[in-house]
Amino acid sequence: MRLVASFGSFRRSKAALLLFLLYSLSGLGIIPLILSGNGSSKDILVQIVLQYPVLYLLPVLFLFYSLISQISVIDYERDFIFSAPINARQFFVAKTLYDLTLILFILCLPFFISFIVIILLLKVLYILFFMLIFIILGISVVLENSFKVLIIFYNRSLVRVLVTAVLIAFCAPIPFLLIYHSVPYVANLISPVGSAQELLANPVGILAVAPVISVCFWIIFSLFLWQKASSLNFIPYAQVIPLRAAFDTSFRYQVQQQQNLLKQMNRFSIPVSLEQAPKSTVLFHVKESLVRTLRFGDLYGLLLTFIFLNLPYLFITSKALEFQSIQMNSFVILFIPIFFPIILAQLWITEFGDYFWILKTFSCKVKSYVFSVFLWQLLLYLPMLAIALIIGSLWTGYLSIGLILSSVLLSLSNSALGTFYGIWTVKRKLFTPYVYMMGMLFFVLISLPILIPSFIVQILNLSDLYILILTLFSIVYAIIVTVFFLYSATKIFSEMEL
Amino acid sequence: MLNNIFEKYDPTFATLYVYNLWKAYDGVPALNGLSLYMNKGEVLGLIGPNGSGKTTTIKIILGLVKKDQGTVNVVGYDIDKEVSKYKSYLGYVPEAATIPEYLNSYEFLYYVGRIRNIPEDVLRKRIDELFSKFNLFEKKKSLITSLSKGMKQKLVFSSTLLEDPKILLLDEPFIGIDPEGQFELKSIIKELVESGCSVLLSTHLLDLAERFCDRVAIISRGKNVATGNLQELRDLAHAGKDTTLEQLFLSLTKESIVQENTESPSKQKKSFLSRLRRL
Numbered sequence: 001m002r003l004v005a006s007f008g009s010f011r012r013s014k015a016a017l018l019l020f021l022l023y024s025l026s027g028l029g030i031i032p033l034i035l036s037g038n039g040s041s042k043d044i045l046v047q048i049v050l051q052y053p054v055l056y057l058l059p060v061l062f063l064f065y066s067l068i069s070q071i072s073v074i075d076y077e078r079d080f081i082f083s084a085p086i087n088a089r090q091f092f093v094a095k096t097l098y099d100l101t102l103i104l105f106i107l108c109l110p111f112f113i114s115f116i117v118i119i120l121l122l123k124v125l126y127i128l129f130f131m132l133i134f135i136i137l138g139i140s141v142v143l144e145n146s147f148k149v150l151i152i153f154y155n156r157s158l159v160r161v162l163v164t165a166v167l168i169a170f171c172a173p174i175p176f177l178l179i180y181h182s183v184p185y186v187a188n189l190i191s192p193v194g195s196a197q198e199l200l201a202n203p204v205g206i207l208a209v210a211p212v213i214s215v216c217f218w219i220i221f222s223l224f225l226w227q228k229a230s231s232l233n234f235i236p237y238a239q240v241i242p243l244r245a246a247f248d249t250s251f252r253y254q255v256q257q258q259q260n261l262l263k264q265m266n267r268f269s270i271p272v273s274l275e276q277a278p279k280s281t282v283l284f285h286v287k288e289s290l291v292r293t294l295r296f297g298d299l300y301g302l303l304l305t306f307i308f309l310n311l312p313y314l315f316i317t318s319k320a321l322e323f324q325s326i327q328m329n330s331f332v333i334l335f336i337p338i339f340f341p342i343i344l345a346q347l348w349i350t351e352f353g354d355y356f357w358i359l360k361t362f363s364c365k366v367k368s369y370v371f372s373v374f375l376w377q378l379l380l381y382l383p384m385l386a387i388a389l390i391i392g393s394l395w396t397g398y399l400s401i402g403l404i405l406s407s408v409l410l411s412l413s414n415s416a417l418g419t420f421y422g423i424w425t426v427k428r429k430l431f432t433p434y435v436y437m438m439g440m441l442f443f444v445l446i447s448l449p450i451l452i453p454s455f456i457v458q459i460l461n462l463s464d465l466y467i468l469i470l471t472l473f474s475i476v477y478a479i480i481v482t483v484f485f486l487y488s489a490t491k492i493f494s495e496m497e498l
Numbered sequence: 499m500l501n502n503i504f505e506k507y508d509p510t511f512a513t514l515y516v517y518n519l520w521k522a523y524d525g526v527p528a529l530n531g532l533s534l535y536m537n538k539g540e541v542l543g544l545i546g547p548n549g550s551g552k553t554t555t556i557k558i559i560l561g562l563v564k565k566d567q568g569t570v571n572v573v574g575y576d577i578d579k580e581v582s583k584y585k586s587y588l589g590y591v592p593e594a595a596t597i598p599e600y601l602n603s604y605e606f607l608y609y610v611g612r613i614r615n616i617p618e619d620v621l622r623k624r625i626d627e628l629f630s631k632f633n634l635f636e637k638k639k640s641l642i643t644s645l646s647k648g649m650k651q652k653l654v655f656s657s658t659l660l661e662d663p664k665i666l667l668l669d670e671p672f673i674g675i676d677p678e679g680q681f682e683l684k685s686i687i688k689e690l691v692e693s694g695c696s697v698l699l700s701t702h703l704l705d706l707a708e709r710f711c712d713r714v715a716i717i718s719r720g721k722n723v724a725t726g727n728l729q730e731l732r733d734l735a736h737a738g739k740d741t742t743l744e745q746l747f748l749s750l751t752k753e754s755i756v757q758e759n760t761e762s763p764s765k766q767k768k769s770f771l772s773r774l775r776r777l
Contacts, residue, residue: 274605277612284612295600295641354596360562361590362613363582498562 019437027110031117034126043125055133055193056171057308058103059140063167066147067160071095073238082235092149092230099141104134128203132196135215139192142222149229152237173197185210192218281365285372286379289348293380298347302340306384309335310391330458333388333403334451337410340381341418342443345425346436348373353426357498370419370489377415385411405471406454409478410447416485417446423489427496446481450474504535511537512571513665513696514559519568521554521720528554529565530720536665536696541687543707544700545747546717552700553593555717556667559698560590573664586614589658593669593700595651599643603634603653606642610657621660628656631686648679655683659690666690666697672706684710708743718751 034043073082073091081091105112115130143166151159173187173194188194188211195214202208274291277284293299309332359369385407393399421439453470456462462470509515514536521529529551536542544552557563559570561577570577575584597606604625611621629635632652637645645653651671658666666687672680687697687710701707707714708728715725724734731746732739735753 274601275608277608279618281612288609291605292598292600351600352598355598357562357592357595358597358610359613361560361585362610363585364613495564497564498557 019434024109024113027112027114028117030114034118034123035121055136055196056174059136059170059193060167062140062144063147063163063170066144066151067163069148070239071145071148071152071234071237073240078238078240082238088233088235089230091235092145096142096145096226099145100138103137103141108134108137125200125203129200132199132215135219136192136196139218139222142226146222146225146229149232149234150225152234153232189214281368282372282375285369286376289352289372289376290379292351293347293376296347296351298344298351299380302343302380302384305340305343306336306388310388330400330403333385333392333407334410334447336381336385336388337407337414338443338447339440340384341377341411341414342421342436342440344377344380345418345422345439348422349425353422356426356496360496360498366490366493370423370486370493373419373422373489374415374486377418378411382411400458402454402457402471406450406474409450409474413446413450413478413481413485414443416482416489417443420485420489420492423492423496427492449477504533507535508537513538513573514698515569515571516555516559517569519555519558519570520566521551521558521563522566528720529558529568531568532717532720532722534715534722534725536698538664538696539691539694540712541691541697541699541710543711543714544698544717545702545704545707545714545743547751550717551720552717553669554720556590556669556698556700559667560588561585586661587664589661589663589666591651591654591658591666591668591671593673595654597642597650597654597657599641602639602641603629603645604638606653607657607660611660614661616660624660628659632656632682648675651675651679652683655686664695666695667700668697669700670702671699672701672703704742704744704747714743716747716750723753724750 077091111130111133115127115134118126118130147159147163169190170193172190176187185198188198192215195211195218198211199208199215202211272287272291272294274288277287358364389399389404389407421442425435425439453474457467457470507515512535514534516535517533519529519532521527528549532551532555534542534544534555544555546552554563558565559572559577561581572584573587575587577584598609601609607625607628608621611625616624629638632655634649634652634656637649642650642653651674655671668687671683675683691697699707699711713725713727714731716723716731724731726734728743728746729739731737731743731750732741735741735746735749737746737749
């Protein structure tokens with residue numbers, strides 16, 4: 001029932017169905033990569049998994065989440081299911097199955113579809129590869145659910161220590177991935193992810209025995225904890241949360257979602273207050289936006305995204321795979337001014353869209369407010385961009401003035417576009433994932449007249465005159481786009497009806 | 499209209515004047531020539547069925563929605579000419595107001611005060627006065643997300659009083675508020691009215707409107723059907739002295755629908771046209 005509630009909204013939109021279909025089939029893109037290999041542990045896909053800590057990401061997130069949240073139910077489940085004669089174990093089984101279905105068959109659907117193709121192609125190593133991924137994710141989900149219940153009934157600190165110990169065990173091989181070429185055997189055996197990596201590296205023979213035992217131990221351990229948790233009556237202690245339905249176009253739970261998020265993230269927010277604010281109207285609104293960003297925890301999300309973007313730098317030069325450092329550098333640096341503005345715009349829509357009436361009713365200075373939203377975006381991600389530029393230039397030993405200029409120009413034009421996009425979306429009340437996806441595409445399209453000249457200059461050996469022309473073109477374009485979208489945002493704001 | 503609503507209109511005394519207001523949303527009419535006025539120091543109830551145009555009227559007065567046609571004067575200012583100046587005389591409590599959950603109570607009032615360009619020293623003093631008046635001192639530093647519904651409503655009320663408004667526009671202000679909270683808010687409204695503030699109160703609670711409002715404007719299908727105090731409405735409906743506002747409301751709105759159906763030339767035209775199409 002929760003699956004139907006979560007994904008029933010698919011039926012409302014053909015665009016959503018199309019997007020999901022595309023998403024599901026996207027995993028088939030790795031089939032050619034698999035077929036191009038010889039089915040050994042030297043294949044590129046296996047090497048990526050062995051040498052880059054990609055497998056650790058989701059398990060670590062799940063376990064970390066079990067530290068900061070509780071066992072949760074949706075309001076209609078509390079009202080109608082808990083008031084019916086069912087016991088906690090039945091609900092716990094259903095909830096665990098829901099989470100497993102969500103992660104393994106929906107979130108990982110592209111991989112699942114690829115897995116089925118792999119089985120048909122009889123690529124044994126990859127069958128093992130995918131099975132191990134699913135097992136690790138399954139263990140993480142089961143552990144997460146179990147810990148959330150156990151923390152209610154047992155000593156909270158003790159359970160938290162246990163979760164932390166499990167987290168450390170999961171991540172034991174990571175420091176060795178960062179420092180050494182080969183991964184030490186012992187560190188791998190402690191972690192289920194490490195054991196999976198060992199199995200992939202040596203799937204047969206005596207070396208495979210210990211990793212198999214380790215994976216089996218983790219499966220038994222997680223099932224044991226799960227069994228313990230399922231025997232406890234957690235129903236009176238469950239936290240009611242709003243349903244987060246995919247592609248849900250109604251925002252009936254928006255206030256509840258915000259309240260939930262504020263309660264969780266406020267503990268971690270830096271104590272910045274709006275009670276002391278600058279005299280300037282623009283700066284006042286910028287500060288208000290910063291307060292909102294901090295209190296909702298958005299800054300942490302942005303920082304995490306930034307950290308994950310830059311993680312590859314830590315592995316590039318120490319690995320056997322030859323990635324083009326400069327191209328990777330460009331990708332990371334340009335990702336920030338292209339995608340961060342739309343992320344911030346979407347956050348603005350979700351967190352502030354409902355309060356627009358305050359600005360309209362009390363005659364807020366329109367230009368000042370619009371400019372403050374523009375500035376707020378720049379203030380949040382420009383420092384990250386600067387750090388990325390510094391890290392990139394230190395790692396590659398190469399500092400591209402063109403790249404710096406492109407990223408600054410993109411920051412200006414896309415922040416203006418983000419401001420416009422946010423206000424336009426609130427005005428049109430177009431709160432659908434389809435609009436968000438189209439918005440992302442639009443951001444990329446608007447960025448092309450700045451990106452293309454930048455790439456041309458990097459790739460081709462042009463004379464100074466042509467470089468100057470292309471540079472001037474990019475600058476003029478960025479200025480026009482910035483002014484146009486800020487002006488349009490101001491106009492829409494003034495004419496908006498609520 | 500069942501009565502001439504401008505019969506007792508005195509322009510020198512009126513703080514709000516709305517005349518012949520029209521508004522349609524995507525061709526669907528919300529207001530059909532609505533008119534009303536409000537005097538200084540009075541509570542005018544705006545009552546009507548769902549979709550009758552009460553909230554649209556209030557939003558047009560506030561400038562949140564553009565009217566298609568008509569005149570609105572607020573404290574002598576034509577809202578078409580003085581697009582924002584008149585708003586400093588208004589206070590507004592929306593229906594089911596959403597206020598920024600991520601701010602604390604003090605920050606919210608400070609935020610509203612800064613948007614209204616109230617000088618800093620005046621603003622801070624006023625905020626303290628309002629916290630005292632509304633018994634919100636304990637919740638000064640509490641995030642809005644942690645406040646009860648009644649406290650949030652009090653906070654919204656406080657925000658309307660930062661600048662001593664001449665007109666208060668209240669859209670269903672008592673929904674979901676407990677009796678004690680309602681009593682507190684009503685006392686504060688009475689105090690404001692006694693000091694010369696006018697209140698336009700949109701509500702479905704007819705017994706409240708009966709006891710609390712000086713006059714009532716009955717809205718139906720985007721028109722002001724009848725306006726007056728309780729006795730005047732009884733006279734209009736030829737009803738007895740014990741007739742309640744609820745009974746008057748039902749009777750007058752029904753009458754206005756019948757009148758509209760029989761008199762409307764556009765409807766006759768439409769039926770002729772529709773007959774023509776069928777041929």
